[in-house]
Amino acid sequence: MGGLILGALGLAILWGRGHFWWGLLAFFPAHAALLWAGLVPACQWLGRVVTSFRVSDGERFVWLTIDDGPEPGETEAVLDLLRAHRARATFFVIGQKAARHPHLIRRILAEGHLLGNHTQSHPEKWFWTLPGKRVARELDECTGTLLQITGSTPEIFRSPVGMKPPSLTPLLNTRGLTLVGWTVRGFDGVSQPLGRVLQRLKTGARPGAILLLHEGRGHAPALLAEFLPWLDQEGYQCIIPEPTRWLPADGIPAVGC
Numbered sequence: 209m210g211g212l213i214l215g216a217l218g219l220a221i222l223w224g225r226g227h228f229w230w231g232l233l234a235f236f237p238a239h240a241a242l243l244w245a246g247l248v249p250a251c252q253w254l255g256r257v258v259t260s261f262r263v264s265d266g267e268r269f270v271w272l273t274i275d276d277g278p279e280p281g282e283t284e285a286v287l288d289l290l291r292a293h294r295a296r297a298t299f300f301v302i303g304q305k306a307a308r309h310p311h312l313i314r315r316i317l318a319e320g321h322l323l324g325n326h327t328q329s330h331p332e333k334w335f336w337t338l339p340g341k342r343v344a345r346e347l348d349e350c351t352g353t354l355l356q357i358t359g360s361t362p363e364i365f366r367s368p369v370g371m372k373p374p375s376l377t378p379l380l381n382t383r384g385l386t387l388v389g390w391t392v393r394g395f396d397g398v399s400q401p402l403g404r405v406l407q408r409l410k411t412g413a414r415p416g417a418i419l420l421l422h423e424g425r426g427h428a429p430a431l432l433a434e435f436l437p438w439l440d441q442e443g444y445q446c447i448i449p450e451p452t453r454w455l456p457a458d459g460i461p462a463v464g465c
């Protein structure tokens with residue numbers, strides 16, 4: 209973030225001093241960097257993104273995260289499967305859906321899972337281009353919806369498709385929200401054969417990994433019905449790691465991608 213601000217400042221100085229052509233030359237890389245930082249989910253240039261968590265020797269913990277619910281007809285089956293496998297998960301829910309199905313939100317909490325903010329309306333195509341006011345509204349309305357249903361506010365946020373508008377980090381900071389990304393995703397948010405999704409998740413799973421799945425496409429129960437037994441068999445345990453374990457992008461310093 210600091211680098212980007214410095215870049216913008218340098219650009220303003222160049223233009224201010226009449227070096228128009230040098231300024232123009234710097235304009236495109238500066239904006240390309242901003243675009244890159246906003247669109248690459250694990251990029252830390254615009255602020256910290258948690259992409260894994262710390263485990264001690266011998267701990268085979270993973271953090272299962274499920275986005276885009278709650279989804280009636282799907283969330284119930286997902287919760288039944290999680291209970292059968294003694295797995296805990298984090299549900300990054302969409303505020304508008306939560307408002308329509310508050311009983312599912314209450315059941316998620318009652319069964320020991322965690323809720324995260326995934327915006328009020330999930331504007332997935334243009335989230336990274338939204339002005340600060342609109343981003344703030346997406347954050348606050350989702351938090352308000354969850355507060356109304358549960359009596360408490362979420363402490364974690366996941367961006368739609370992992371995108372980060374430049375205003376996001378300061379807005380999250382002032383609201384005490386931490387941006388949580390993922391270590392591995394099965395790309396089940398777009399249409400994919402389930403076998404390939406499952407293979408991606410199995411290949412990427414490792415102790416300390418954040419695993420990303422989606423609800424709302426009808427396949428979450430079928431996917432978990434195969435994935436949870438595999439995790440059991442491999443000795444993995446699905447937990448919700450405490451914040452002291454959270455780590456920014458793996459092996460990548462906070463100022464790089």
Ligand SMILES: [Zn+2]
Nearest residue numbers: 275276368369
């Ligand atoms: Zn989403």
